Amino acid sequence: MKRYLLWLGLTALLAPAVQATQADQIKASHAWIRLLPADLPAGGYVTLDNQGSSAATLVSVHSAAYASAMLHQSTTDPAGNSDMHMLDRLIVPAHGQVSLAPAGYHLMLQQATHALKPGDTVDITLDFADGSHQRVPFQVRPANATD
Amino acid sequence: MKLSRFARLACLLVAGMLLAACQHEAATPWQLTDISGHMPDLAFQLTDDQGKTVTATDYQGKVALLYFGYTHCPDVCPLTLAHLHVVMQRLGKVADGAQILFVSVDPARDTPAALHAYATAFDPHVIGLTGSPADIEALTKRYRAAFSREPGKEGGSYDVSHSSGIYIFDAHGKARLLATPTDSQDKLVHDLHLLLSPGGAT
Numbered sequence: 001m002k003r004y005l006l007w008l009g010l011t012a013l014l015a016p017a018v019q020a021t022q023a024d025q026i027k028a029s030h031a032w033i034r035l036l037p038a039d040l041p042a043g044g045y046v047t048l049d050n051q052g053s054s055a056a057t058l059v060s061v062h063s064a065a066y067a068s069a070m071l072h073q074s075t076t077d078p079a080g081n082s083d084m085h086m087l088d089r090l091i092v093p094a095h096g097q098v099s100l101a102p103a104g105y106h107l108m109l110q111q112a113t114h115a116l117k118p119g120d121t122v123d124i125t126l127d128f129a130d131g132s133h134q135r136v137p138f139q140v141r142p143a144n145a146t147d
Numbered sequence: 148m149k150l151s152r153f154a155r156l157a158c159l160l161v162a163g164m165l166l167a168a169c170q171h172e173a174a175t176p177w178q179l180t181d182i183s184g185h186m187p188d189l190a191f192q193l194t195d196d197q198g199k200t201v202t203a204t205d206y207q208g209k210v211a212l213l214y215f216g217y218t219h220c221p222d223v224c225p226l227t228l229a230h231l232h233v234v235m236q237r238l239g240k241v242a243d244g245a246q247i248l249f250v251s252v253d254p255a256r257d258t259p260a261a262l263h264a265y266a267t268a269f270d271p272h273v274i275g276l277t278g279s280p281a282d283i284e285a286l287t288k289r290y291r292a293a294f295s296r297e298p299g300k301e302g303g304s305y306d307v308s309h310s311s312g313i314y315i316f317d318a319h320g321k322a323r324l325l326a327t328p329t330d331s332q333d334k335l336v337h338d339l340h341l342l343l344s345p346g347g348a349t
Contacts, residue, residue: 034225036265038265102222143229
């Protein structure tokens with residue numbers, strides 16, 4: 001009993017010193033993929049909530065279901081021309097939220113390793129700057145799904 | 148004294164003009180941007196997603212929604228087409244008087260077969276159109292819808308920057324409205340309902 005209490009005290013003392021990883025701080029929700037026909041590149045979307053007191057930086061994503069998965073951003077200029085470019089990183093501020101949603105940040109998923117259909121679930125792993133990872137299940141939805 | 152009288156008169160004039168402008172604004176039934184008389188009539192010769200040569204006259208009698216895009220566009224193009232699918236559903240039966248023309252600005256990759264699979268994945272009112280680069284460029288220029296190819300990506304893939312507006316033509320092929328991606332589905336439903344109603348296209 002005495003020993004147990006000692007251990008309890010020790011872990012309580014040590015716990016604050018152990019920094020939560022960036023992946024631990026992130027709560028992922030509303031994760032889905034817009035499936036397009038004929039293995040066309042698909043868009044992946046997810047809402048990231050940072051529940052930690054420091055920023056978390058997403059640096060890449062990967063999945064066994066796609067040969068290529070990239071972080072992208074669509075932008076539309078005032079003239080109405082839309083454009084897409086790759087991102088090196090995406091910062092989720094402390095206690096903040098970043099949405100990967102249509103016409104903004106998104107995952108560009110290419111070359112599915114096996115045929116997918118609406119209703120399937122695909123695991124995509126988020127890779128953070130501190131080397132931590134989080135595996136997120138994405139729901140596969142039809143081409144004409146709305147957010 | 149003379150000056151202040153002049154100033155008062157000027158104020159009255161300006162106020163009157165503003166009021167007239169407001170009244171004019173209220174008189175137009177459209178919620179989208181009215182482009183009547185500012186854009187040329189619908190005209191093109193392209194290949195449809197069944198491989199058939201088509202011209203604008205093939206769609207006469209339908210309210211046409213012209214949208215430029217490409218199938219290797221995973222984000223913005225599908226979002227627009229998914230929104231149009233919801234708009235068509237909300238319009239119900241009258242939606243059958245509308246035709247969504249998805250014109251590919253990437254004819255090198257968008258074959259009629261690829262376009263057919265893509266178009267039908269969204270809505271039965273969508274028809275994919277492709278053609279020679281020259282014919283497509285002529286059509287984009289006609290509606291001042293710039294597009295460009297961005298080279299230099301690995302694996303020979305590339306992105307296409309393109310105009311994201313939806314050009315709406317009445318059943319006579321006259322340019323009537325322009326919708327931008329930020330325009331709500333409500334506005335599209337409202338205006339298309341008007342255009343599709345009997346006498347609405349006049």
